[in-house]
Amino acid sequence: MNLIYNSVETTYKMRKAALLFAALLTGATAWAQVPVPAAKQTKAVAVTGATLHVGNGQVVEKATVAFENGKITYAGPASGFKAAGTAYETINAAGKHIYPGLIQPNSQIGLVEIESVRATLDQQEVGLLNPNVRSVVAYNTDSDIVPTLRNNGVLLAQVTPVGGLISGSSSVVQLDAWNWEDAVVKADGGLHLRWPAMLQSGDTSPAAAQRKQARQQGLQELETLLADASVYKQQAREKENLKLASLTGLFDGSKKLFLHVNYGKEMVEAVRFAQKAGIKNMVIVGGADALVVSDFLKENNIPVIYSGVHALPARAGDDVYLPYKMPGLLHQAGILFCLDYDASLHGTRNLPFIAGTAVAFGLPKEQALASVSYNAAKILGVEDKVGSIEVGKEATLVVSEGDLLDMRTNKVSHAFIQGRQLNLTDKQQYLYQKFNGKYNQGE
Missing domain, CATH: 2.30.40.10 (Urease, subunit C, domain 1)
Structure with missing residues (x-):
């Protein structure tokens, strides 16, 4: 009898210790x-x-x-x-x-958690033309990365998809919410077009010929899609076409087209392509050569999300400090711009410090603040709120x-x-x- 009693008491103590350990572990984690x-x-x-x-x-x-x-x-x-x-x-x-x-534009925050773990990646859809993709519905409010941004003053972000020619639509979210519906500040405010790179002249290799053909085919498909979308609203239809419906806002100005492009000639080509299609509002994303075509951008009233402050110069003959100086030079040129930290997702908390780098290389301090707050809000269309x-x-x-x-x-x-x-x-x-x-x- 005592043996049974002792055994029960021992089991009870062991369970109590296990529960206490579990409670302490839960409290710590x-x-x-x-x-x-x-x-x-x-x-x-x-x-x-x-x-x-x-x-x-x-x-x-x-x-x-x-x-x-x-x-x-x-x-x-x-x-x-x-x-x-x-x-x-x-x-x-x-x-x-x-x-x-502060506002981080062009970000995969909440779409990517651990880059080496496939199950935590939700930033890209298959295919080239995905205007109907809505990145915000995949936004993870429980991301471990989000609180690290808030502690450095970054309280909003533009959640942006990647991949293909048209990646999908982005939304602006605030970084403290239970779910994506609560997080939304502006839903589906822009579509993202990743302009295909031009080919180097003089390259006559078979691989170059294939890339050229693929580029031309992609642009032809894109042109056809935009042409169909421009008349979609006026057409009688029995069933909604999600791809075309998602593009119609580009033609009445309710959505912006974010053109991801860096090379000067490509910027001009992309803007003219969009204008020919009847698109009203455009934003350059990346913009490494924005200063080279600054007159063209000003003439067409196109702002820039500049992504390369902490980067190497694009060309061997460039000033080694040119990326650091670029925000100050864009300000002097009278171009509306904001800054994007794109070096790494986990480093997004360093957004205020790239603005600080720009201050050290000629950008006035309050303009540097505007480049990560007010200017970003204007470019993303949320300046009436934040x-x-x-x-x-x-x-x-x-x-x-x-x-x-x-x-x-x-x-x-x-x-x-x-x-x-x-x-x-x-x-x-x-x-x-x-x-x-x-x-x-x-x-």
């Missing part, structure tokens, strides 16, 4: 999970005493930014702020800086202890999306705390 999205704003908030960087070039010293129900109600000098009977939760940000939430800190816009902003564009002083203490205060923890912080504790034992 919970730190490494993506934080729960913030609840809807219920109390008015006033961030006061900081230097306000509006995002459109304006700077206000000793400012106050107030917001209620997710909208900015005041943004200006602290001396001019009046509560007018509203009970505000006050955040003292004296000595700090307030910035609009991109700058102005009354009536969404309260999507960050508070940093130092210069947000400087990797030495970028330290975000508060971040808000639509007035909701974010939990600024991420997997990188968890790993730092874990191994910092491990290697400092016994000190």
Whole structure:
């Protein structure tokens, strides 16, 4: 009898220990999970005493930014702020800086998690012409990468598909949501065309002949598809054609065509091709040679998403610092542009620092901020909601202890999306705390 009792007691203790271990393990790993999205704003908030960087070039010293129900109600000098009977939760940000939430264009954030694991890749569809593909429906709000962006001030992204000639449509999302429907700021605002590269003159090899034939065939198919789409709305039909229906917004201006192209001659060719098809709004993505054709871009009112700040020069004779100088040169040329961090997906959190590099090579600091906030919002068509800190816009902003564009002083203490205060923890912080504790034992 005692043997049975002892056996039951031992089993009970073992199970209790196992449950305790499991609870501790769960508690430890919970730190490494993506934080729960913030609840809807219920109390008015006033961030006061900081230097306000509006995002459109304006700077206000000793400012106050107030917001209620997710909208900015005041943004200006602290001396001019009046509560007018509203009970505000006050955040003292004296000595700090307030910035609009930064925007990463042309990103596969939430579509790619681990590049070597096929099951985590959802950024590309098979085939050459996929205008009906909607990248936003594949956006993963539980991505481990997203919180690392928010901690550096990047609060919005353009989720963009890749592959083929027409990759599909992109959407702008905010980076704190339970699902893609909650995340959407602007759905399906643009289609992405990856312009086929021209062939080098003088290459008479069989492989070059095949590439030329494939290029011409692809462009002919594209021309036919756009021609069919331009008259699709006027045609009587029994069944909807998803490919043609997804293209019709290009002809009435409700959608933009994002032309992924770098070489100067190819930019001109791509723009003229689109204009001939009747497309109204275009954006160059990449734009390595944008300065070479700057007059053409200005004449046709075409903005640029410049992707190569942290890159090598394209040609052997180029200034070695040309990619760093390019944002400043585009600004001097009067071209509307924004910056895209495309070196690696996991490095997207470095978006503010490429703007900082541009400052070091001639771009005015507030224009550098605009290149990752207000200008990006204008190019993506969401400037009425985000991109700058102005009354009536969404309260999507960050508070940093130092210069947000400087990797030495970028330290975000508060971040808000639509007035909701974010939990600024991420997997990188968890790993730092874990191994910092491990290697400092016994000190």
